[in-house]
Amino acid sequence: MIKLEALVNKNRKFFVLSFDLILVATAFLLAFAVRFDLSIPGRYWTTIGLVLPLLMATKMAVFWGMGIFGGWWRYVSVSDMLVILKANIIGSLVFSSLVVFVWPFGTLPKSVLILDGILCFLFFSGVRIFTRICLERYNVSLKGKTGRQKRILIVGAGAVGQTIVREVRQCPKLKGEVVGFLDSDPQRLRKRFQGVSVLGAPNDLQSVWRKKGIDLVIIAQQAVDPKDLRTIMDFCQKTKVEAKILPPVGDIIGGGVSIQHIRDVELEDLLGREPVRLDVKDIQEYLRGKRILVSGAGGSIGSEICRQVAGFMPESIVLFDQAETPLFQIEKELAENYKNVKTHPTFSDIRDRSRVEFIFEKFKPQVVFHAAAYKHVPLSEQNPIGVVENNVLGTRILADAANLFGVQHFVMVSTDKAVNPTNTMGASKRVAEIYVQNMARQGLTQFVTVRFGNVLGSSGSVVPIFKEQIKRGGPVTVTHPEVIRFFMTIPEAVQLVLQAGSMGKGGEIFLLDMGEPVKIVQMAEEMIRLSGFRSYEDIDIVFTGLRPGEKLYEELVGAGEGVLPTDHEKIRVVRATSHSSALLGGLLERLDRAIQLMDREEVLNVLEEIVPEYQPERDRLARGKVVKPVPVRQAMVVAMAGPEALGSEQ
Incomplete structure (x- = not known):
């Protein structure tokens, strides 16, 4: 599997373009099959042969212009799904307009055009989501094969904590597995985010440590107050559990959150000063x-x-x-x-x-x-x-x-x-x-x-x-x-x-x-x-x-x-x-x-x-x-x- 992944990465653009062309053609043929109860009438095969190159050229041009081929499937997100949806809508509308107003070789059933747009979106998004799931599971299993994984507990189940979960899964070098969240919001208790459960509040750290055998605690700073942070640090010191903290997003240049920003807890974190509100317009x-x-x-x-x-x-x-x-x-x-x-x-x-x-x-x-x-x-x-x-x-x-x-x-x-x-x-x-x-x-x-x-x-x-x-x-x-x-x-x-x-x-x-x-x-x-x-x-x-x-x-x-x-x-x-x-x-x-x-x-x-x-x-x-x-x-x-x-x- 490692050799296959290396081959795909080396010829990635060619592979993605070829695979997506197959998806476009498959979606179009399946739309016809669904329309005619899986039995396409013979009179349509000539039309399909003539119109399929136009469909593939039209959609590929639209998808290329909207950057569909530029992202890595292993990092696909909700925002990527929205781009794929928008690209499919535009591509289907352009193709339908060409068929209705320009195409000289007869008409296509309108239901086929609608089904084609839906199926094409499902294929494009589905294959990317499936790829991400497989690679994340593959990375987790790879970590297990290379040695004992660190069992990680994240304090804060919000957007920052969920980002850390994704990065841990996607990076084999981290050799870690997120086993749970702690969060002070009672509405999040026992809920699952990114497939990881919220096991309790920050003051439940001791009981969670006993049950899960925690090696590393990562703290999203905005998720805890200074009192809870001091309690967590006291416990980590007594139990020899490693503790790291992720600064507030506003302290990170560019506003992006990444596991590379985690660091040791410092004295400034324990002082608990609230973030400064700036009137940027006046300063500018x-x-x-x-x-x-x-x-x-x-x-x-x-x-x-x-x-x-x-x-x-x-x-x-x-x-x-x-x-x-x-x-x-x-x-x-x-x-x-x-x-x-x-x-x-x-x-x-x-x-x-x-x-x-x-x-x-x-x-x-x-x-x-x-x-x-x-x-x-x-x-x-x-x-x-x-x-x-x-x-x-x-x-x-x-x-x-x-x-x-x-x-x-x-x-x-x-x-x-x-x-x-x-x-x-x-x-x-x-x-x-x-x-x-x-x-x-x-x-x-x-x-x-x-x-x-x-x-x-x-x-x-x-x-x-x-x-x-x-x-x-x-x-x-x-x-x-x-x-x-x-x-x-x-x-x-x-x-x-x-x-x-x-x-x-x-x-x-x-x-x-x-x-x-x-x-x-x-x-x-x-x-x-x-x-x-x-x-x-x-x-x-x-x-x-x-x-x-x-x-x-x-x-x-x-x-x-x-x-x-x-x-x-x-x-x-x-x-x-x-x-x-x-x-x-x-x-x-x-x-x-x-x-x-x-x-x-x-x-x-x-x-x-x-x-x-x-x-x-x-x-x-x-x-x-x-x-x-x-x-x-x-x-x-x-x-x-x-x-x-x-x-x-x-």
Whole structure:
């Protein structure tokens, strides 16, 4: 059988065309036979001989034009059946018209023409379905002959789960057999999909495992909530059952679902964040066909901004970064994946005013995403002058250039560490927020800021650090057992940044919905478990103490700020306090002089004057203050009564 299949594949087009010609002729002859009770009168045989070549030529031309011969029979689907039906209707109508209005050798019974169309469709569709059934059964038996098959259980009996069943059957290399579904929809219980039964709900995994002897669990992510997913992963770890997950269809490029997309369950899956709803039309209006500049284009956030912006087909993207290797990597990636988008990589530093203005004059960007920043808190505490020069003065130079050269939209990426800052990095980002807000009152450029918390997987974040520590066998280091942070994924954060940029009118600080805060120690425990180990037994967790400038709690709303809703459920707008442009300008000049003189104390003093809520380590220890976070929902309620209702301490 293997040799026969190889021969058919080698001469496939010839085989399909010849076989389909036989089907057309057989259907026509059978239509005559059915019409005359299986005994065709002799007077019709001459007519059949004359008309059959016309029938075959007509239908083959129509079928060829509609692509009937292009598909593989082993993958035939309902959509293919519809194409075959449509092709047969058109082919029969064309042939009937020729016979009725053009054919000079007498008429054919109309019932024969109708029967021919019906039988031809049944033959074409039936032989393809039969071929698929045979090949799938053949593949299953072949798997059994080559070794023990993996017994697969799929969580989610919807379209995604059914696609996985089909692919497992069609691919002998997978050496697997789907033995059942689990699904939380009670209406699907005991039903069969693709010939596979729904054996229970996700919480029935243990009993199904005992009865069926499961080797692999494949989870369609949209079919389970985070609680069920954690339960499934706990069980799989205890029983040594392999677990894989299929991401949401929206996360798969092109929207297609395939078994090649299954992967190991990761920490992001367990956080359970709902998919982001994007107003694509609004984003397209300010990105499509535009000249874009992204500062920090080689960084975690900046590179993802470049990827997502490229998907909206801008005219060009200026990749603005001073790091050579990351800049090379993102330029190469964009060139391969977005061939119609021009990219301009530039070795540039936002602190170099002449270089910044040269780039703006040369490329004339219409939209700027400002993601360049120093962000590591402990390093910032050791190097406050460099951090302030980059995050504050660099932002001022970039914003001034945007205003000078008539940029339409300027979107600055900020951080929750700018709220009631206790470290130099946070204070510097708060000053940058203030400056960008003030610039919104000075020209036509729409300056907006987007503030959010930590992103999973960014360079220097806890996730890659924990992964490396687990890989080495531990211990995993956590600063404090009670430290909590807000988290979101990099793609989600950037999607909301693009959305917020389309909503801004100038001067707003947009706040992204970060969901519920997560304890860092719980993240460490989850990552250890996902790696197949036990916390505190196989791999220990060690608490090292808070580092300089760190807080137990990060905040999203500061003193004097109110939060109001927007049209997007995951984006809020912060009603922040205003500052005098003249006073701010004078303070920034003092800051510039202090940086040139390398006067660390003066730099910190100016930061405190601009950001009164800033509590450097030296002041915080002296005052003995502990700042607690302001819940976003509480801030939204208080905002209706006025920002004065919010305090820095509760």
